[in-house]
Amino acid sequence: DADVTQTPRNRITKTGKRIMLECSQTKGHDRMYWYRQDPGLGLRLIYYSFDVKDINKGEISDGYSVSRQAQAKFSLSLESAIPNQTALYFCATSDSPTTLSTDTQYFGPGTRLTVL
């Protein structure tokens, strides 16, 4: 089984609809992240969470909200979807860095979201 799972894998929705993307992980990591990828661009950070009570905005948080329901679960919501939120969305997880190891981020398979 995959360490980081995302549901749904594909979603088509209409402008104005509320939609939730879910991420769960079995890696036991404290840190979780949401990114979006647009064609021809690298990934951009939407939100990140270093533990259940710690949630922070990333580079492009406007129009999005998140919920960290448990250490293993991190959800991304689009309250009122708009067409320019059409993108590939990735969840990632990482351990906390130590003097012996870095906090490499491991990604889920992605959710392809289309807003009509």
Next chain:
Amino acid sequence: AQKITQTQPGMFVQEKEAVTLDCTYDTSDPSYGLFWYKQPSSGEMIFLIYQGSYDQQNATEGRYSLNFQKARKSANLVISASQLGDSAMYFCAMSPTRSARQLTFGSGTQLTVLP
């Protein structure tokens, strides 16, 4: 603020040959990490290799090595003995060590391995 630049939108390499994918970066942080990820056509992001800014030696992972030149602010990925399965988009990314560990990504290089 951090910035990653990948100047090669597309690269071609013959199977079994080596290829270098370029990455330059800009940061004011004294301590940082550099990462390379592979994104096949199926879409997932696969971690390949990591280099810390204070690491004395260049990182290697199997056929992947990172040519780190700190003074030039470059972190090029070298893939030796290319295979057809190496055809993918490759992203360079960095994060500061001492603050929130947010990854900043470059725009990627599409590598095509020719038979």
